[in-house]
Amino acid sequence: MKTIVITGASGYIGRCLVTKLLALGDYRVKVLTRHSQEISSSACLFPNSVEVVIGDLQAPELLTGLFERDCTVINLVYMWGAGIADNVAVTTNLLRLCSAAGVGRIIHCSTAAVVGRVEENDVTEDTVSNPITEYGKTKLAVEEVIRGAQNFCDVAILRPTAVFGIDGAPLKKLASDLAAGKRVTNYLKSCLFGRRRMNLVHVDNVVASLLFFIDYQDKFGAEIFIVSDDDDPSNNFADVEHFLMNRLAIPPYKFPRFLIPLGVLSFILNRLGRNNVNPRCNYSPNKISALGFRRPKSFMSGLEEYAEWWRSTGLRQ
Template identity: 40%
Template sequence: MTLFVITGANGFIGRHLVASLVSDGVEVRALTRKQPDAKDMIPGVAWIVGDTADRETWERLVEKDCIVINLAFSNTRASAAAVEATAEMVEVCANAGIAHLIHCSTVSVYGRADETILTENSRCTPLDAYGQVKLRVEQVLADKVKGRFPVTIIRPSAVFGKGGEALIKLLDELIEGSRTVNYLRSSMFGRRKTHLVPVETVVAALKFIGAKPGPDGIEMFIVSDDDDPFNNFRDVERVLMDELKLPHYRIPRLPLPRFLLETLMRIMGRANVNTRTEYRCDKLSSCGFVKPVTLKAALQQFAATHKALHDNNTP
């Protein structure tokens, strides 16, 4: 049986991935910075306490022919430290003779791209620190691995789901916020792309890639749902409001001209100001990947779960 080694196992995507792999009967060794609480302990998982910057931790983690899925990332770790940790990971993985490294990056590496349709071949010009560090880590992988073992990099868009932060603020504002403010926000954002992708889809993509033979060299895949017509602010908001049993706005939204919204986003310092940008998942789909859930169904389930938690916590 192939051993899967997961870093960032206690993170948002990591918890979903580990649970899914264990339910499939896969052997999992998971890295965590501190011993998980009893409620977070998943039976059948070998937990390793350590840090990705520590060589000794990596030596305890990996072994010959294992598959490493690297989800770990610290928002507080400086670029130099992240690069050093990545270089250390590569050396230990190469020495151990791993079968495949799957690294989780982000579409934030594209930054303020010129094209509207973005693919794995599009130019990356990240503006924010997060995107810059993530791109630098990708570049270190390309520089250091040099064919010593197969590497696949995935770039998910805005991942949402149970335990994640995406959409929580919007849900709370729809439930408790001002209807006037919500209406104005909806009018402003209109059909702007939201780039949401369910965590179930990201987990399924990681498992799909892990089940395939590793590539020759380095492979890259975007994981997104931007081809779904619901993936824009107005339709996402409508699905959430329906699931929350909230009435629709009494008057039609006032459309804000696209150039005006993009100007506002530029002033606000947003990394990507093109409201029509699409991160395309066509390459992964062409390899046979089938998304396990539709965006609408995932939004409905997420909103229903959030509403139940909100109702239970409301006196």
């Protein structure tokens, strides 16, 4: 039975990954929990079959027994608001522990946000990154540290786009705004955003890519892979908004949308200091697909699932 150690497992992707690993039943799962006072909440997050290790990567000397020889490590750790130096320090501690234990593979979950501001409409793993925000810069710096782990084990780096799904964050603001009934505000926003690419990817597809990386037989050699649903033409604001309005029984706008040129939106995003100011930007999933990875959930079925969850949980009211 393959041992999987997950750091940052209490986050959205981590919880979904643990659930899937346990459902498959072919893996021994260990997770890192930062503080002992979280034991009770961790018990709610993770079933008894999950081995919970109490500790903190900021105090690596106390993390004995977390990593094991030939195990696979899934790194989902990110310290919000901590800045580049602290995140790099924690990642360095992680790699020292992994090296000492003799782990077999590290799969690091980064983000497509490391790409930042680029002129290309079609972004690939070879696109030169130009992050503007602290988040993007920090994530890119952590990637560089992770790549150094290839000196002692195999390494793969995953860059998902905006991860959505049941209880996920990216669509909550849009769905909430639509449900709140602020018709004028929503209409103006719809005119402004228009066909702006949403760059959404369903959490099931991200989890499936991590599972694919866990069981992949060849070496990755610190290669980077984008996982996205951007090859679906409906992955844009206007189509997603229209779909949610239809499924949530929200009446259409009284007037047709007056779509503002995307160049104007790009100018506004630039002035607001956003990381990605190209509303036509697509992140290509072709590289990971070429390895044989197949996404289990289509973009539209993911939206359907999300809308049904929204209705059934009473959030529509």
